[in-house]
Amino acid sequence: MFNSAEFRLSITRALGDQLAESLDKLMPAPLDLVNIAALAPRPGVYQLYEDDHFVYVGKADNSLPARLTEHFAKISGRLHVGRMTFACLYVEEDLHAVAPEKLLIARYKGDGQAPWNNNGFGNNDPGKERDTTDFSKKPRHFDVLHPANLDWVCDTIMPGRYRAANLLKILKEALPYVFRYQQAAFHKEVTVDVSSDRPTADELFHGLARAIADVEPAWQITALPGYVIMYPKKGPYPSARRTYP
Known part of the structure:
Protein backbone atom coordinates (compact mmCIF):
# COMPACT_ATOMS: atom_id res chain seq x y z
CA MET A 1 0.00 0.00 0.00
CA PHE A 2 1.28 3.44 -0.91
CA ASN A 3 1.14 6.26 1.63
CA SER A 4 0.25 8.90 -0.99
CA ALA A 5 -2.68 9.66 -3.28
CA GLU A 6 -4.14 12.47 -5.36
CA PHE A 7 -6.67 14.91 -3.97
CA ARG A 8 -8.52 17.32 -6.25
CA LEU A 9 -10.49 20.14 -4.73
CA SER A 10 -13.08 21.67 -7.07
CA ILE A 11 -13.58 25.20 -5.76
CA THR A 12 -15.96 26.05 -8.58
CA ARG A 13 -18.16 23.03 -7.94
CA ALA A 14 -18.29 23.82 -4.24
CA LEU A 15 -19.29 27.40 -5.04
CA GLY A 16 -22.01 26.21 -7.42
CA ASP A 17 -23.39 23.89 -4.74
CA GLN A 18 -23.42 26.70 -2.16
CA LEU A 19 -25.23 29.06 -4.52
CA ALA A 20 -27.82 26.40 -5.37
CA GLU A 21 -28.41 25.55 -1.72
CA SER A 22 -28.85 29.22 -0.82
CA LEU A 23 -31.36 29.74 -3.65
CA ASP A 24 -33.28 26.60 -2.71
CA LYS A 25 -33.86 28.01 0.78
CA LEU A 26 -35.66 31.07 -0.61
CA MET A 27 -39.41 31.29 -1.17
CA PRO A 28 -39.98 32.46 -4.77
CA ALA A 29 -41.99 35.67 -5.10
CA PRO A 30 -44.34 36.67 -7.94
CA LEU A 31 -42.47 38.23 -10.83
CA ASP A 32 -44.16 41.61 -10.81
CA LEU A 33 -42.98 45.21 -10.84
CA VAL A 34 -43.72 45.73 -7.14
CA ASN A 35 -41.46 42.87 -6.02
CA ILE A 36 -38.79 43.78 -8.55
CA ALA A 37 -38.76 47.41 -7.39
CA ALA A 38 -38.24 46.24 -3.81
CA LEU A 39 -34.81 44.84 -4.73
CA ALA A 40 -31.62 46.81 -4.23
CA PRO A 41 -29.81 47.78 -7.48
CA ARG A 42 -26.96 45.37 -6.82
CA PRO A 43 -25.42 42.52 -8.84
CA GLY A 44 -26.45 38.95 -8.25
CA VAL A 45 -27.93 35.71 -9.56
CA TYR A 46 -31.57 34.74 -9.91
CA GLN A 47 -33.86 31.88 -10.84
CA LEU A 48 -37.19 32.01 -12.65
CA TYR A 49 -40.09 29.60 -12.16
CA GLU A 50 -43.05 28.97 -14.47
CA ASP A 51 -46.02 27.47 -12.63
CA ASP A 52 -43.58 26.55 -9.82
CA HIS A 53 -41.29 24.72 -12.25
CA PHE A 54 -37.70 25.96 -12.29
CA VAL A 55 -37.00 27.14 -15.86
CA TYR A 56 -34.13 29.64 -15.93
CA VAL A 57 -31.06 30.81 -14.03
CA GLY A 58 -29.28 34.04 -14.84
CA LYS A 59 -27.05 36.80 -13.52
CA ALA A 60 -27.15 40.57 -13.30
CA ASP A 61 -23.71 42.13 -13.53
CA ASN A 62 -24.90 45.51 -12.24
CA SER A 63 -28.52 45.52 -11.10
CA LEU A 64 -30.90 42.66 -10.32
CA PRO A 65 -34.04 44.83 -10.66
CA ALA A 66 -32.92 46.15 -14.05
CA ARG A 67 -32.32 42.67 -15.42
CA LEU A 68 -35.53 41.23 -13.96
CA THR A 69 -37.51 44.15 -15.38
CA GLU A 70 -36.21 43.20 -18.83
CA HIS A 71 -37.41 39.64 -18.28
CA PHE A 72 -40.79 40.86 -17.00
CA ALA A 73 -41.28 42.91 -20.17
CA LYS A 74 -40.31 40.03 -22.45
CA ILE A 75 -42.42 37.46 -20.65
CA SER A 76 -45.46 39.75 -20.57
CA GLY A 77 -45.57 39.58 -24.37
CA ARG A 78 -45.46 35.78 -24.41
CA LEU A 79 -47.43 34.29 -21.52
CA HIS A 80 -49.32 35.33 -18.43
CA VAL A 81 -46.75 36.83 -16.07
CA GLY A 82 -48.89 35.79 -13.12
CA ARG A 83 -47.54 32.29 -13.73
CA MET A 84 -43.97 33.46 -13.09
CA THR A 85 -42.06 33.69 -9.80
CA PHE A 86 -38.43 34.36 -8.97
CA ALA A 87 -35.76 34.09 -6.29
CA CYS A 88 -32.43 35.89 -6.22
CA LEU A 89 -29.16 36.32 -4.32
CA TYR A 90 -26.98 39.39 -4.13
CA VAL A 91 -23.42 38.47 -5.11
CA GLU A 92 -20.79 41.11 -4.44
CA GLU A 93 -17.85 39.22 -5.93
CA ASP A 94 -16.67 39.90 -9.46
CA LEU A 95 -19.38 38.12 -11.45
CA HIS A 96 -17.29 38.05 -14.62
CA ALA A 97 -14.53 36.15 -12.83
CA VAL A 98 -16.80 33.81 -10.85
CA ALA A 99 -19.47 33.24 -13.56
CA PRO A 100 -22.01 32.02 -10.98
CA GLU A 101 -24.80 31.44 -13.48
CA LYS A 102 -22.57 29.04 -15.43
CA LEU A 103 -21.88 27.12 -12.23
CA LEU A 104 -25.60 26.86 -11.55
CA ILE A 105 -26.43 25.93 -15.15
CA ALA A 106 -23.83 23.16 -15.09
CA ARG A 107 -25.27 21.87 -11.83
CA TYR A 108 -28.90 21.91 -12.93
CA LYS A 109 -28.61 20.82 -16.56
CA GLY A 110 -27.51 17.37 -15.53
CA ASP A 111 -30.86 16.96 -13.76
CA GLY A 112 -32.82 18.23 -16.76
CA GLN A 113 -33.68 21.51 -15.04
CA ALA A 114 -33.47 25.13 -16.27
CA PRO A 115 -34.92 24.33 -19.73
CA TRP A 116 -34.96 28.00 -20.79
CA ASN A 117 -31.17 28.27 -20.49
CA ASN A 118 -29.34 27.93 -23.81
CA ASN A 119 -32.74 27.78 -25.46
CA GLY A 120 -33.32 31.32 -26.69
CA PHE A 121 -34.87 32.98 -23.65
CA GLY A 122 -31.98 35.28 -22.77
CA ASN A 123 -31.58 36.63 -26.31
CA ASN A 124 -32.66 40.14 -27.16
CA ASP A 125 -32.71 40.87 -30.90
CA PRO A 126 -31.32 37.67 -32.43
CA GLY A 127 -30.21 39.48 -35.61
Whole structure:
Protein backbone atom coordinates (compact mmCIF):
# COMPACT_ATOMS: atom_id res chain seq x y z
CA MET A 1 0.00 0.00 0.00
CA PHE A 2 1.28 3.44 -0.91
CA ASN A 3 1.14 6.26 1.63
CA SER A 4 0.25 8.90 -0.99
CA ALA A 5 -2.68 9.66 -3.28
CA GLU A 6 -4.14 12.47 -5.36
CA PHE A 7 -6.67 14.91 -3.97
CA ARG A 8 -8.52 17.32 -6.25
CA LEU A 9 -10.49 20.14 -4.73
CA SER A 10 -13.08 21.67 -7.07
CA ILE A 11 -13.58 25.20 -5.76
CA THR A 12 -15.96 26.05 -8.58
CA ARG A 13 -18.16 23.03 -7.94
CA ALA A 14 -18.29 23.82 -4.24
CA LEU A 15 -19.29 27.40 -5.04
CA GLY A 16 -22.01 26.21 -7.42
CA ASP A 17 -23.39 23.89 -4.74
CA GLN A 18 -23.42 26.70 -2.16
CA LEU A 19 -25.23 29.06 -4.52
CA ALA A 20 -27.82 26.40 -5.37
CA GLU A 21 -28.41 25.55 -1.72
CA SER A 22 -28.85 29.22 -0.82
CA LEU A 23 -31.36 29.74 -3.65
CA ASP A 24 -33.28 26.60 -2.71
CA LYS A 25 -33.86 28.01 0.78
CA LEU A 26 -35.66 31.07 -0.61
CA MET A 27 -39.41 31.29 -1.17
CA PRO A 28 -39.98 32.46 -4.77
CA ALA A 29 -41.99 35.67 -5.10
CA PRO A 30 -44.34 36.67 -7.94
CA LEU A 31 -42.47 38.23 -10.83
CA ASP A 32 -44.16 41.61 -10.81
CA LEU A 33 -42.98 45.21 -10.84
CA VAL A 34 -43.72 45.73 -7.14
CA ASN A 35 -41.46 42.87 -6.02
CA ILE A 36 -38.79 43.78 -8.55
CA ALA A 37 -38.76 47.41 -7.39
CA ALA A 38 -38.24 46.24 -3.81
CA LEU A 39 -34.81 44.84 -4.73
CA ALA A 40 -31.62 46.81 -4.23
CA PRO A 41 -29.81 47.78 -7.48
CA ARG A 42 -26.96 45.37 -6.82
CA PRO A 43 -25.42 42.52 -8.84
CA GLY A 44 -26.45 38.95 -8.25
CA VAL A 45 -27.93 35.71 -9.56
CA TYR A 46 -31.57 34.74 -9.91
CA GLN A 47 -33.86 31.88 -10.84
CA LEU A 48 -37.19 32.01 -12.65
CA TYR A 49 -40.09 29.60 -12.16
CA GLU A 50 -43.05 28.97 -14.47
CA ASP A 51 -46.02 27.47 -12.63
CA ASP A 52 -43.58 26.55 -9.82
CA HIS A 53 -41.29 24.72 -12.25
CA PHE A 54 -37.70 25.96 -12.29
CA VAL A 55 -37.00 27.14 -15.86
CA TYR A 56 -34.13 29.64 -15.93
CA VAL A 57 -31.06 30.81 -14.03
CA GLY A 58 -29.28 34.04 -14.84
CA LYS A 59 -27.05 36.80 -13.52
CA ALA A 60 -27.15 40.57 -13.30
CA ASP A 61 -23.71 42.13 -13.53
CA ASN A 62 -24.90 45.51 -12.24
CA SER A 63 -28.52 45.52 -11.10
CA LEU A 64 -30.90 42.66 -10.32
CA PRO A 65 -34.04 44.83 -10.66
CA ALA A 66 -32.92 46.15 -14.05
CA ARG A 67 -32.32 42.67 -15.42
CA LEU A 68 -35.53 41.23 -13.96
CA THR A 69 -37.51 44.15 -15.38
CA GLU A 70 -36.21 43.20 -18.83
CA HIS A 71 -37.41 39.64 -18.28
CA PHE A 72 -40.79 40.86 -17.00
CA ALA A 73 -41.28 42.91 -20.17
CA LYS A 74 -40.31 40.03 -22.45
CA ILE A 75 -42.42 37.46 -20.65
CA SER A 76 -45.46 39.75 -20.57
CA GLY A 77 -45.57 39.58 -24.37
CA ARG A 78 -45.46 35.78 -24.41
CA LEU A 79 -47.43 34.29 -21.52
CA HIS A 80 -49.32 35.33 -18.43
CA VAL A 81 -46.75 36.83 -16.07
CA GLY A 82 -48.89 35.79 -13.12
CA ARG A 83 -47.54 32.29 -13.73
CA MET A 84 -43.97 33.46 -13.09
CA THR A 85 -42.06 33.69 -9.80
CA PHE A 86 -38.43 34.36 -8.97
CA ALA A 87 -35.76 34.09 -6.29
CA CYS A 88 -32.43 35.89 -6.22
CA LEU A 89 -29.16 36.32 -4.32
CA TYR A 90 -26.98 39.39 -4.13
CA VAL A 91 -23.42 38.47 -5.11
CA GLU A 92 -20.79 41.11 -4.44
CA GLU A 93 -17.85 39.22 -5.93
CA ASP A 94 -16.67 39.90 -9.46
CA LEU A 95 -19.38 38.12 -11.45
CA HIS A 96 -17.29 38.05 -14.62
CA ALA A 97 -14.53 36.15 -12.83
CA VAL A 98 -16.80 33.81 -10.85
CA ALA A 99 -19.47 33.24 -13.56
CA PRO A 100 -22.01 32.02 -10.98
CA GLU A 101 -24.80 31.44 -13.48
CA LYS A 102 -22.57 29.04 -15.43
CA LEU A 103 -21.88 27.12 -12.23
CA LEU A 104 -25.60 26.86 -11.55
CA ILE A 105 -26.43 25.93 -15.15
CA ALA A 106 -23.83 23.16 -15.09
CA ARG A 107 -25.27 21.87 -11.83
CA TYR A 108 -28.90 21.91 -12.93
CA LYS A 109 -28.61 20.82 -16.56
CA GLY A 110 -27.51 17.37 -15.53
CA ASP A 111 -30.86 16.96 -13.76
CA GLY A 112 -32.82 18.23 -16.76
CA GLN A 113 -33.68 21.51 -15.04
CA ALA A 114 -33.47 25.13 -16.27
CA PRO A 115 -34.92 24.33 -19.73
CA TRP A 116 -34.96 28.00 -20.79
CA ASN A 117 -31.17 28.27 -20.49
CA ASN A 118 -29.34 27.93 -23.81
CA ASN A 119 -32.74 27.78 -25.46
CA GLY A 120 -33.32 31.32 -26.69
CA PHE A 121 -34.87 32.98 -23.65
CA GLY A 122 -31.98 35.28 -22.77
CA ASN A 123 -31.58 36.63 -26.31
CA ASN A 124 -32.66 40.14 -27.16
CA ASP A 125 -32.71 40.87 -30.90
CA PRO A 126 -31.32 37.67 -32.43
CA GLY A 127 -30.21 39.48 -35.61
CA LYS A 128 -31.01 38.98 -39.28
CA GLU A 129 -29.22 35.63 -39.47
CA ARG A 130 -32.01 34.15 -37.32
CA ASP A 131 -34.81 35.37 -39.61
CA THR A 132 -34.56 32.42 -42.00
CA THR A 133 -34.12 29.78 -39.28
CA ASP A 134 -36.37 26.75 -39.63
CA PHE A 135 -37.77 26.38 -36.13
CA SER A 136 -39.43 23.06 -36.98
CA LYS A 137 -36.01 21.65 -36.13
CA LYS A 138 -36.08 23.38 -32.72
CA PRO A 139 -39.42 22.38 -31.19
CA ARG A 140 -38.26 23.11 -27.63
CA HIS A 141 -36.96 26.60 -28.38
CA PHE A 142 -38.39 29.29 -26.09
CA ASP A 143 -39.82 31.26 -29.03
CA VAL A 144 -41.66 28.17 -30.30
CA LEU A 145 -43.10 27.32 -26.89
CA HIS A 146 -43.93 30.94 -26.07
CA PRO A 147 -44.35 32.91 -29.33
CA ALA A 148 -44.71 36.68 -29.45
CA ASN A 149 -48.30 37.71 -28.70
CA LEU A 150 -49.76 39.29 -31.83
CA ASP A 151 -52.94 40.11 -29.89
CA TRP A 152 -50.99 42.38 -27.53
CA VAL A 153 -53.07 45.51 -26.88
CA CYS A 154 -51.12 48.69 -27.61
CA ASP A 155 -53.25 51.00 -25.48
CA THR A 156 -50.64 53.78 -25.62
CA ILE A 157 -51.44 54.28 -29.33
CA MET A 158 -54.46 56.56 -29.67
CA PRO A 159 -56.90 56.71 -32.62
CA GLY A 160 -55.86 59.07 -35.37
CA ARG A 161 -53.89 59.43 -38.58
CA TYR A 162 -50.15 58.74 -38.39
CA ARG A 163 -47.22 58.99 -40.70
CA ALA A 164 -45.95 55.46 -41.16
CA ALA A 165 -42.47 56.48 -39.98
CA ASN A 166 -43.90 57.80 -36.70
CA LEU A 167 -46.23 54.85 -36.12
CA LEU A 168 -43.43 52.37 -36.74
CA LYS A 169 -41.31 54.08 -34.09
CA ILE A 170 -44.15 54.26 -31.56
CA LEU A 171 -45.14 50.63 -32.14
CA LYS A 172 -41.55 49.44 -31.75
CA GLU A 173 -41.41 51.11 -28.33
CA ALA A 174 -44.87 49.87 -27.28
CA LEU A 175 -44.34 46.17 -27.98
CA PRO A 176 -42.83 43.86 -25.32
CA TYR A 177 -40.94 41.94 -28.02
CA VAL A 178 -38.62 42.84 -30.87
CA PHE A 179 -40.07 44.63 -33.89
CA ARG A 180 -37.23 45.20 -36.33
CA TYR A 181 -37.73 47.09 -39.57
CA GLN A 182 -35.83 48.79 -42.35
CA GLN A 183 -36.32 52.53 -42.56
CA ALA A 184 -37.11 54.15 -45.89
CA ALA A 185 -37.67 57.76 -46.96
CA PHE A 186 -41.17 57.05 -48.31
CA HIS A 187 -42.35 56.00 -44.82
CA LYS A 188 -42.55 59.72 -44.02
CA GLU A 189 -45.12 60.21 -46.78
CA VAL A 190 -47.35 57.19 -46.16
CA THR A 191 -50.26 57.72 -43.75
CA VAL A 192 -51.97 55.09 -41.60
CA ASP A 193 -55.38 55.45 -39.95
CA VAL A 194 -55.85 53.94 -36.48
CA SER A 195 -59.55 53.71 -35.58
CA SER A 196 -59.49 51.62 -32.39
CA ASP A 197 -58.69 53.14 -28.98
CA ARG A 198 -57.17 49.78 -27.95
CA PRO A 199 -55.54 48.48 -31.13
CA THR A 200 -53.81 45.13 -31.10
CA ALA A 201 -50.40 44.59 -32.61
CA ASP A 202 -52.06 42.44 -35.27
CA GLU A 203 -54.42 45.28 -36.28
CA LEU A 204 -51.56 47.78 -36.43
CA PHE A 205 -49.38 45.44 -38.49
CA HIS A 206 -52.27 44.97 -40.93
CA GLY A 207 -52.83 48.72 -41.24
CA LEU A 208 -49.15 49.52 -41.67
CA ALA A 209 -48.55 46.77 -44.20
CA ARG A 210 -51.56 47.72 -46.35
CA ALA A 211 -50.63 51.40 -46.37
CA ILE A 212 -46.99 50.74 -47.21
CA ALA A 213 -47.79 48.07 -49.84
CA ASP A 214 -50.03 50.54 -51.68
CA VAL A 215 -46.89 52.58 -52.36
CA GLU A 216 -44.20 49.88 -52.40
CA PRO A 217 -45.74 46.41 -52.97
CA ALA A 218 -42.39 44.72 -52.38
CA TRP A 219 -42.58 45.43 -48.64
CA GLN A 220 -43.90 42.91 -46.13
CA ILE A 221 -44.29 42.52 -42.39
CA THR A 222 -43.50 39.00 -41.16
CA ALA A 223 -44.30 37.60 -37.73
CA LEU A 224 -41.69 35.01 -36.74
CA PRO A 225 -41.97 32.85 -33.60
CA GLY A 226 -40.45 35.35 -31.17
CA TYR A 227 -40.42 38.67 -32.97
CA VAL A 228 -41.66 40.65 -35.98
CA ILE A 229 -39.75 42.13 -38.93
CA MET A 230 -40.54 44.49 -41.82
CA TYR A 231 -38.38 44.52 -44.95
CA PRO A 232 -38.73 44.48 -48.70
CA LYS A 233 -39.74 40.88 -49.43
CA LYS A 234 -36.66 38.69 -49.21
CA GLY A 235 -37.78 35.37 -47.80
CA PRO A 236 -38.38 32.63 -47.70
CA TYR A 237 -39.07 32.67 -43.98
CA PRO A 238 -39.77 29.00 -43.19
CA SER A 239 -40.95 29.77 -39.66
CA ALA A 240 -43.25 32.69 -40.54
CA ARG A 241 -46.38 32.56 -38.40
CA ARG A 242 -48.17 35.34 -40.22
CA THR A 243 -47.43 37.77 -43.03
CA TYR A 244 -48.90 41.22 -43.69
CA PRO A 245 -50.49 42.18 -46.02
